[in-house]
Structure formats: C-alpha cells, structure tokens
Amino acid sequence: MFDKTLAELAQGLERGDYSSTELTQAFLQRINALDGQYNSFITVTEEQALAQARAADKARAAGNAGALCGLPIAHKDLFCTQGVRTSSASKMLDSFVSPYDATIVSRLKNAGTVMLGKLNMDEFAMGSSNESSFYGAVRNPWDTERVPGGSSGGSAAAVAARLTPAATGSDTGGSIRQPAALCGITGIKPTYGRVSRYGMIAFASSLDQAGPMAQTAEDCAMILNAMAGFDPLDSTSAERDTEDYTATLNQPLAGLKIGLPTEYFSAALDAGIAEQVRNAVAEFEKLGATVKEVSLPNTELCIPAYYILAPAEASSNLSRFDGVRYGYRCDNPVDLEDLYKRSRGEGFGPEVKRRIMVGTYALSAGYYDAYYRKAQQIRRMIQQDFVNVLNDVDVIMGPTTPQPAFKLGEKSSDPVSMYMEDIFTLSLNLAGLPGISVPCGQASGLPVGLQIIGNYFAESKLLNIAHQFQQATDWHKQIPAGVEV
C-alpha cells in the first residue's frame, strides 16, 4: 500500500479496498516505526488525522467524495495550521500554535485531505540541505549519511521513504525542486502568484511560492488543482482563472520544442548527472520532441543577485519576530532593545542571522544602490534571457542540481559553497517562472533530477511533459534500498 501513488490510493478508496481511516492508521504507524531514521516530521497530528479520515469516510459514504477525499498528505512546517504548532523549524516559533490556517492548508482540508503532520525543513526556509533545522537535520532515505536537500527536506524525505504519499513544500530559490531531485521524487514550483502565500511564513515575498511534492506528476497535478487560484487575502495572488491540471496530462508531445542552455552543461557539471540528463532528453526526442541549444547568458549572476535580494527581503520579513506579539521571548529583558536583541539573537539560528545581516547591510543607507538596486537590475536581465529563449522554444531543460546528494556536514561550514548548489534553480524564482523536477536517473546510486522550465502559467504543459516522461520511464517508481514497502 505504501508505494501506491495518490491517484492509485484514490482508486483504492473509491473501490472500497480500504477506508481512509485504515489508510491513515497505516501511515501513522509507519511514520512512528520508521521516521526515527529520517527525522522528516516535526509534529505528527495523529488525533486530527484520524478525525479527518473518519469525516472523509462519512462523506464518501454519503456520495460527497471529491478527487482528494480521504487521501493522506503532510504539510511543510512553514504553513500555518490552525490549532497545531507551526514552527518554521525555528526555536523562535517552537511553541507557536497558529490561530489560523494558511489558504493552501484550508483549500486542501476542504478538498478532503487528511493531514498526517508537519514536516521538517531548513529554518525559515533558508537552506539547501535541511541541516539548519532547530529540530535536527533530516536524512536522505537513499543514504542516511547524506542530506535530502532543502529547504523542503522533510517533505522530500517523507515522500521518498513513503511515509506520506504526498506533501506540500515551498520554493524561494529551489526549495521544492532541489530536494525533489536529491530524493528521487517529483516537485513543481508554480509561476509566482499562482498559489496563495497567505499563511505561509514569509521568507522573501517576491520569490516565495508554495507547491506540491509527490511520487508523480499526476499526483502533483491533483494537489495543485486544490492549491492554485486567486486568493483575495494575498495581495500578490494572480487574478487568473484556474485550470484542471489533470485534464491535459495525456496530450502527446510530438512537436514539442526543447531548449538546452549551453551554460547549464559546462565542464563543471558532474559527469554522472550530465549523462542522465542527456539520456532523459533523448527519451523526449523518442516522444516526438525536437531539441536545440539555447543560451541564458546571465545564468551565473543568479547567485549574487539572489543572495542579495532574498536576504534583503528576509531581513524585512523577519523583523516581525521581536518577542512582543508571538514567538520566543528572552528571559528578564532589561529594556526594549535588550528584548529585541536577545529574543532574536537567541531565537534565530546562525544561517538565519547571517542572512538577516547580509540583507540589512544591502538595504542600509549608502549601500542600497550598489547592492539591492543592482541586484534588481540583474534580476530583470535574467528574466529577459528567459523571455528571449521561451519565444523560440516551448520549454527549457537541464539538470536540477550540479551534484547528487552530498554528505551531512560537507558544506555546512562554508555558506558560499552551499549557495552554489542552487545555480540551476534560483533563476526561476528571480524571473517568476514555473519549473518542475522529475527523477531521470541515478549517478553513483543516488537520484538525479531533470528540471523542466516553462513560460508564465504553463503548469499544465510542465505536468503534461513530466507525465508523458513518467509513462515512458520508471525512475519515479524507484524506492531507496533501505526503505521497505
């Protein structure tokens, strides 16, 4: 049962092979038995899950079951969940119980899903390895000495270990796509504005986007159907009609024009990854696509631009954590300044403090033009590169990451080497474009992800392309050796 996709479980529930209550109990037991090895969950919501499952079974019996009714999922602990701890994997919010649901949480709840719990992540979504969590690092189910990626490392690991069939994640610089790649699962970052950010703890408001992570593109499409759409509570939400992302999964790919950026296949790219990605592209040619070389000349500038813009926005967003209205407060503050400085100094971890300081500096008087404004100009240049290429081809493909899952501790002492991990993912957040990562092979026994980048609001096309690839290959069905199903 644990290796079944969300779509297969939905069919099982429909046929009456099992009830949602039985399914939920089975996953809860599995999490209890196995998650000690991975540390992917921060909070397991056993009572609520069973109550939701019973309600779903009742709804089904009354003939009111929608596509997601009774299906178990888990939420990244970045999303506010009413009555349940929402920690953002930080000491700052360790005891914070959210008074409300994020929009994506309430939409998935209303669609009948069952919440198994809240998933581990890098603190305040800042990281690419899930090593900065207040609750400890998450381990990659493919090799528990290695990182699962980040910041949605708990989400990726939980799906890879089949502790939950699907999860929500968030992506500011690659935090859905990169862990999906390192853990051998599928994850999509929608176009900026496609999914509501209301109730999603803010890291960088012009870059953040929520999205689904699951075993397959089809499962992601099912979840995205419930998540996507205009939300009046999010002032950056796109006023654009929703689509049924499952409706076009089976469209044939004949005539699809794929671009491969020269800059993505430099000599520095891991040879194993390059080979797997080129094999994947060859599969698409078999499916009727044509491939050409394209250029995204400002690719490398995405790293400096992002590591100014994201910390700058984070320094502003995280200024709300001041020990006054919610979150951690230091003991015996002597005055207001002491309250702020020690609550924040003690409540935030080192990577968060680093980024707040970089951001503060970049926005400070005398440096704003040289850093922040300059980065915004580079941002427009990067966006323009994509606009130019996407006028010529339908989608862009390449590796999701420059290397497979690295060892725990390998990069944690050098922030800059960690930042290099994001070279292929950052540009999409800067430009606001959608991107999906699908498993496309293995290098040294570790999963390799293929990233497919589309034009604005082309989620249907990306999911269709990924689904067709998953009909022709079976990388997405591979389960880590140590994981029993």
Place this chain on the structure above:
Amino acid sequence: MSLDRSDVEQIAHLARLQIDAADFDGYSNSLNSILGLVDQMQATSTEGVEPLAHPLDAVQRLRRDEVTEPNQREALQAAAPAVEDGLFLVPRVIE
C-alpha cells in the same frame, strides 16, 4: 568590500541581533565571504536596465476602505508571551 568589526557591530545593531563575542569573528568571516560572492555583480554593466521588483511587474491591489474582518483579538493574542487587558506587555520604554 570588506567589513571590519565595527561594521558588523553596526549591522547587528540595525538588525537588532545580539551576537556573542565568541561568535563574532565567525559571522564576520561569513559575511565577508558572502559579500565577496555578491561583488561579482559589480563587474556586469546594468546601464539603462529598469530594476525588477516583482516578477509579473504587478502593482499593489487596492480594495474598498470597508471593515471586512471580525475582531479576533483574543484568538490572535493567545500566542503572545505577555498580555494584560488586551495589550502586549513590554519592558518600560518611557521613564
């Protein structure tokens, strides 16, 4: 652009972050390392390029100035460290 100790102290103050003496050099080194990475931007000409603040160049959506939210003070203050009579308590500010 290299930061010295007083620069880092000033930044930490602006950000209202207490940094322990023992950790200071570590943060200093990391910040300089990150700023070194970021200085790559300076080598590129951005003459005449309009800054991009929002990926879809959207502007702030406005709504009518009408009360639409119910008062949920109790529920929203339940998470506060210290509250009295509906007010958040902080150390004395005015002498």
